[in-house]
Amino acid sequence: PLKDYVSKIGICDVVVVVVPIPAQGHLNQLLHLTRLIASRGLPAYFIGTATHNRQAKDRVHGWDPSTISNIHFQDFQIPEYITPPPEPNLSNKFPNHLVPTFEASLNLREPLGVLLRALSTTYRRVVIVHDSTMSFAAEEASFLSNAEAYCFNPCAAFSTLYYIWAVVSQTADEEESLLQLGIPRLSFEDSTTQEMSVFLARNKAWWSFRTGDLYNTCDALEGRFINLIAQRQLDKKLWAIGPLNPIAFDSTRAPPHKCLEWLDKQPPNSVIYVSFGTMTSLSDDQIAELAIGLERSEQKFIWVLRYADIGDIYKEKEGKAPLPDGFEERVKGVGMIVRDWAPQPHILAHSSTGGFMSHCGWNSCMESLSMGVPIAAWSMHSDQPRNTFLITEVLKVGLVVSEWAQREEPVSSDTIESSIRKLMVSEEGNMMRKKARELGVAVRQSVSEGGSSTTQLESFITHISR
């Protein structure tokens, strides 16, 4: 099919090289994007270490990467950490394995350069799509006359505005443009670490080498923030092409998982799904409070519970989180604890799921928003507090469980119980669910035929194929 396609429209003299950063949410988004690009007939390289490429392939939902022949996974041998893996951090703050992993991924630069030089002699044009934190790839592209780089922003446009303001330009004008939209100053520094700031500052030095930007968001969600970014970066092209995750699932081909079978037996909108992504480990005290809050809320739940590891479920240590005595017995039939990799998008797409308690990683937000599920927001770090603001204050499809700044003490079971009740069984919660359902329709519309994101993706493909 690729050959036919190429001979028909003659574009296969272009090759795309996708450069993700090895964090699950980022890998997922860029692999989805690779699928979308490859399905338009362009050959694509997805680069990383063997482990991270496997992590991406094994954990992407809704399609099978091995069935798309023009995606090539390029395994490079580089260390996965610059130092031995750090000890787990259970204080709900920034995961301490993250920066060492990111630093190590800078070692991809050399083999990437070799690959790009080889491809640039074979193909008329080499297009790099790199994660926003892997901007060295854009500088590598600048060394070649027939290569150019596009930055993929895995965050909300809203959140990227804060990055631009706090890290890239740091001007009063940026602050003013946010204030004009009625958006308060949300601290950038407090939700990250000194090490991460240093990493971002270094990344910033290479950012200007890119030709344009891609966003995993859509006009229906963030039109005014997308416009604001476009206005201040007139020299860069911008395409908002999200959501990238599949928005419809063939239920007959859903991955077999006990929680989906259980969901099939529950009434509509009756289950709250609880998950904090792949990088956050809760302390034992916090796990206990959450268990009590869930039980007392008397709502049905699916809880993805991970235990002290180095922060990444893919390398999870042996061990079981200590739940309150008798908890699992007492909640039998009411709740389900999932300790393996949950089919999150399928859970969110299920009609029995009525709410999502989430750390507000951007993937989780986009998956929830595209399935029309309101969010009880419990952000931990990075862009999550700003995503929480977007969900609760701007889009108004969720409520705040806990302000991230108050994170020294565990969030109490009382707060958790009342947040769950409010989202699942109050009038206010029903309004949020109604609004989320409506927004979900608009988001899915964006990626259907003629929708804004589909149109922009086609425009990007045409642009890089020209």
Ligand code: UDP
């Ligand atoms: N995810 C999943 N099953 C799990 C845990 C996570 O499918 O058991 C997926 C989830 O659907 C999302 C990604 O992992 O696509 C997590 O990304 P997000 O940006 O929400 O959070 P992060 O892990 O990057 O903090």
